[in-house]
Amino acid sequence: MSGAKKTSRKSGTPRGNGRPWTFYALAGFFTLYVIALYGPMFSIYLLSFQDLKGGLVFPMRGFSLHWFEELFMQTRTGDFSGSFRRSIGLAVLVTLFTVVFSFTAGLAFRKRFWGDTAVFYLMIASLVAPGLVLGIGIGIGFNLLGFQTSWYTSALGAQLSWTLPFGILVMFAVMSVFNSDWEEAARDLGATRWQTTRLIVLPILAPGLVAVALFGFTLSYDEFARTLQTAGPLNTLPLEIWSMTLNVTSPALYALGTVSTIVSFFVIGGSLYLITRIRRKRAASTAAGE
Amino acid sequence: MSPGRNLVGWLNVTPLLLVLIPFFVIPICVVLAVSFVETDGFGGLYPVFTLDNYAMLFRSDLTLRLYAATLKFTLLTLLFTSVIGFWVAYFLVFHVRSKLIAMGLFLVCTVPFWTSNIVRMISWIPLLGKEGLINTGLQGVGIINEPLEFLLFSSFSVVVAYVHQLTIFMIVPIFNSMARIDKSVVEAALDAGASRLDIMRMIILPMSRSGIALGAIFVTSIVMGDFFVVKVMSGGGTASVVGAFYEDVGVLQYPTAAASAIVLTLVVMLLVAAILRVVDIRKEITQ
Numbered sequence: 127m128s129g130a131k132k133t134s135r136k137s138g139t140p141r142g143n144g145r146p147w148t149f150y151a152l153a154g155f156f157t158l159y160v161i162a163l164y165g166p167m168f169s170i171y172l173l174s175f176q177d178l179k180g181g182l183v184f185p186m187r188g189f190s191l192h193w194f195e196e197l198f199m200q201t202r203t204g205d206f207s208g209s210f211r212r213s214i215g216l217a218v219l220v221t222l223f224t225v226v227f228s229f230t231a232g233l234a235f236r237k238r239f240w241g242d243t244a245v246f247y248l249m250i251a252s253l254v255a256p257g258l259v260l261g262i263g264i265g266i267g268f269n270l271l272g273f274q275t276s277w278y279t280s281a282l283g284a285q286l287s288w289t290l291p292f293g294i295l296v297m298f299a300v301m302s303v304f305n306s307d308w309e310e311a312a313r314d315l316g317a318t319r320w321q322t323t324r325l326i327v328l329p330i331l332a333p334g335l336v337a338v339a340l341f342g343f344t345l346s347y348d349e350f351a352r353t354l355q356t357a358g359p360l361n362t363l364p365l366e367i368w369s370m371t372l373n374v375t376s377p378a379l380y381a382l383g384t385v386s387t388i389v390s391f392f393v394i395g396g397s398l399y400l401i402t403r404i405r406r407k408r409a410a411s412t413a414a415g416e
Numbered sequence: 417m418s419p420g421r422n423l424v425g426w427l428n429v430t431p432l433l434l435v436l437i438p439f440f441v442i443p444i445c446v447v448l449a450v451s452f453v454e455t456d457g458f459g460g461l462y463p464v465f466t467l468d469n470y471a472m473l474f475r476s477d478l479t480l481r482l483y484a485a486t487l488k489f490t491l492l493t494l495l496f497t498s499v500i501g502f503w504v505a506y507f508l509v510f511h512v513r514s515k516l517i518a519m520g521l522f523l524v525c526t527v528p529f530w531t532s533n534i535v536r537m538i539s540w541i542p543l544l545g546k547e548g549l550i551n552t553g554l555q556g557v558g559i560i561n562e563p564l565e566f567l568l569f570s571s572f573s574v575v576v577a578y579v580h581q582l583t584i585f586m587i588v589p590i591f592n593s594m595a596r597i598d599k600s601v602v603e604a605a606l607d608a609g610a611s612r613l614d615i616m617r618m619i620i621l622p623m624s625r626s627g628i629a630l631g632a633i634f635v636t637s638i639v640m641g642d643f644f645v646v647k648v649m650s651g652g653g654t655a656s657v658v659g660a661f662y663e664d665v666g667v668l669q670y671p672t673a674a675a676s677a678i679v680l681t682l683v684v685m686l687l688v689a690a691i692l693r694v695v696d697i698r699k700e701i702t703q
Contacts, residue, residue: 245433
């Protein structure tokens, strides 16, 4: 597929107004990619609205909210509501820690300090380590110490060992646009370090921090491998879906997917809204200041 | 480097270390320790040093087959995600003229990343299944008489699910590194008589290298560490390295599982280290 596109031609007018043929080829390729990206998801959203006769494949049989009711009734499909609430709670906790800790670590990595490379590679190692290995290690460790694993202790830590490196990488990208002259100017005007951070650095980086929060939330909300051995007796949502994929062969599984995606879309929409609002407010206030 | 700067730096990474040490360093050490002890076979651990767990692992043919299967998936996924990711990013950066539209299309690519991977994986079932859309469609048109069995619960569907989930990990870093290429360099090359193939070969490919490397780190570590996708999408027919030691954990064979886990962790770290030799990741992302 790609080979044909690689061979480019000297002819054509690359800088003229006409588009080179590669534009059309790649536009087609891009469209196919987007269809493949979204198409399957839409098929399960559709199939989750079937009625009692519905199965796991097309054609759609009937139209109802039956499978959603089944989901919330906690019958054969397991403890959906409970796992859903725990997942949201855990994701919120993970988000809070990820934002604060990524922010401070991001500040630290802006300047060289003794041992920074070691900390950096420790973070990368934590990012790439197989999740289940960490999960097992944490599980056994808790066992040896006589602690009970639970979603708000061991699973929280396990997830942070993966969301934090991610958040810090995003923080790097965010901070690459930050000009440290602004900080220096504030300090020259007599601001303390704390005032500079609170009044200059934080507001400038706010949209980036929302992005870090979005990462933290969604990575946690979807985390499986690290949570499997650390969640303790009560399941989180991905663990619930995992057991459903093994046992449940009804559209309830798809209904779960639809609900989960609706939550995701709310989180994405909320984050984007927050980012544009912060940006707009800032634009308005700079305009007013001039 | 003043002592004050060191102190501030360390204070700022303290929260990070308070997570990484108890939830990354110590667990890995625990797994390492467990991999060298004996078990009674019922979950009990005896603090007796032994290398048997590793000996068993290296003597078993299964180990080799598991690694072959997992590496096959890793390489196939790397191939498809990097090719697709490269051309998608290239299209967005060099072919879409309006910056606003490019950002919009970029967002379209990233939105599914924020939704559940598991849900996106199971969403292939109604498409690829025996009575799925593709089979019924192809049969309806008359191209095939029997449903294609290889579409679902096969290596094929495993790779499809991986590529579907992970291409975004290639698009974002490649897009970033391509966006940094100075367009006037390309213009200058054109003025100097370079063909578009030359430009691709001598400017764009070398300058996207770091993005591809960064994407490869994500894809490699995720596929090597996965067992969920393999388990569900292969219909249980294909094992993976992680899947195998997860089963050991299920039957309380902690030491053998731990030995296998340590070997896998080392393999992943070595692969990532090999990729990191190509690119100074810290310089790339902080500049």
